[in-house]
Amino acid sequence: MVTIKDVADRSGVAISTVSKVLNGYPNVSEKTRQAVNDAIQELHYVPNAIAAALSSKTRIRIALVINSVEQSQSIDELDMRYLSGALEEAKKQGLTVRTYFYSMLDDLTADEIIGEFQSLGIGAVVFFGFNKDDNVLKEVVYRKCFKTVVVDSPIAEDGISSVWIDQKQAQFEVAEATLPQVSGDRVLYIAGKKNAYVTEGRIQGIKEFATKHKLNLKVEYADFSERKAREITFREGNDTDMIACASDLMAIGAMFALKEMDVYHPICGFDGIGLMSYAAQKMHTVKQDFSGIAAEAVREAVRLLQGEEGRNIILPHELATPVYEDVLRREEEWGKNTL
Amino acid sequence: MVTIKDVADRSGVAISTVSKVLNGYPNVSEKTRQAVNDAIQELHYVPNAIAAALSSKTRIRIALVINSVEQSQSIDELDMRYLSGALEEAKKQGLTVRTYFYSMLDDLTADEIIGEFQSLGIGAVVFFGFNKDDNVLKEVVYRKCFKTVVVDSPIAEDGISSVWIDQKQAQFEVAEATLPQVSGDRVLYIAGKKNAYVTEGRIQGIKEFATKHKLNLKVEYADFSERKAREITFREGNDTDMIACASDLMAIGAMFALKEMDVYHPICGFDGIGLMSYAAQKMHTVKQDFSGIAAEAVREAVRLLQGEEGRNIILPHELATPVYEDVLRREEEWGKNTL
């Protein structure tokens, strides 16, 4: 392995000088800098990131913690968007990243998790799908051993930032988009998980919608479960005129139920997952740019590491109406294979 | 930060002794070991993995390289299975892992990639979805700077292992399972990407199937593309009696095409992705345990790191017939939410 010393010898300068040009410090003559860079080229020198991390006290390492629910394919899509967005951005920023799934952490205590992170020299943690009632992770966050960025939770404060879209506004808009197809004044809202931050925001949105149009709103919690949404729809589907769901998957569950009941009501979803494109029915949904959100979260982590204050970041969303043709069109445009 | 020295002082022994109990070396009296462990407990000592990595020459760090095709939701599922399987196993094995997507690597030269890995002290690389004609990555592998495990490619040799299922046998079996519904002797095989290793194995399987039953086999390449499979089916669908596809997504494309053409032929897929459960038609497919495969790949990486020989590992597969009820049943059994 070629080390910084080799480069120093080759270019006839001291180690520290090489280090300086490596890290872009001033106080190096252009001539020396050139010589060093030449040597680096010739020797194919690559600085050892481990040694650098050990030596330097600045923490440029972050952890990604992903609340992956096993074996759910729609979730896979979200997580992959999050992951690829975050990893890509991290690479751009020159950060070293460790990826964790909840399942790798959930048999650990807060102490153990903190220890794990510290032992790896992690300076900031980004949580995706942070759960309001996960006390262990909450403790990890609030012990504040690291800077933290939380996606989809409004807990911005000292050393903690949050990144998400305007849940209330998004839910309001997608319901508005669905409204024209509706006759009647009863709207069933299939909400997600009780006590989840996103759930509350979205419920506010649907409430505002109902108030504005003087509709009768009924809210049921389905825990983001397709099956529960389906069951609720079987129960309530005949007593409503429109169904709004807090996730696409629940919307699909509701839609399949209506089909089996052989009744039709407009439905709208939330998230914009690919599965929606395979669903036969035209359905409005909120389209979130998950990789964009993740990239922003990573950038925010960098900001925090630089000592900036925690803050609340709201990113834009779009409305969409995915249909099967979208699948084909996307493939055509991108020229990508899809297995 | 509490260091190994603190522990040594606290327990009244030398640093090296602490190191020994830490790494489970012999030649430490039970009494000393106990004292050290106590001190570790009291001090909440967590060894610094970075320092350990720098000091130790044994490389316990691996890279995961994932051939993720952007924005394809069925692919997301595969990749997440691979990823979670691999990460989970890596954690069990005490390995440090770096995750890469192809997109993060494809503007780099082989030298740069090797440099990146070396700078991180990576000893073994696991490739998922290795591409036969990706010359850069091929060079990375064959320069043999690291041990390599390749999923789905038969390039086992010195320092290189491969892990996959028996493609030929699996393709044969799933065709056999589909056969009973067929009347006629024409079978259309929609293959994946030309020159992909899995493609060749599967084609052998379908050939064997055709030979055994004296069927007329026609092979078309659709590059694992749903859209291309759809187009091929539009073209050939009336001149065949059965369609076998080298992936579930292509099978879905073929199925949608047949539906639009208003003809019916049995179809079978390959992989066992969740999307299949949402497809209305009953369809046999090969079910691969992707996380299991990934876990095996990681274990194999450890073996290679320990100096063992490269080898070819064939893992078992299953046949399945996913239907929508599976989605609901899985959810019920697991009690998991699914967004």
Add this chain to the structure above:
DNA sequence: CTGTTAGCGCGTTCAG
């Protein structure tokens, strides 16, 4: 069985 010591490769003063 235990302690001493020499690095691992690099960042960082601080004299020169």
Add this chain to the structure above:
DNA sequence: CTGAACGCGCTAACAG
């Protein structure tokens, strides 16, 4: 502007 020297926290011989 440059270089010698120290230390990051730990592992691994080597003595004792």
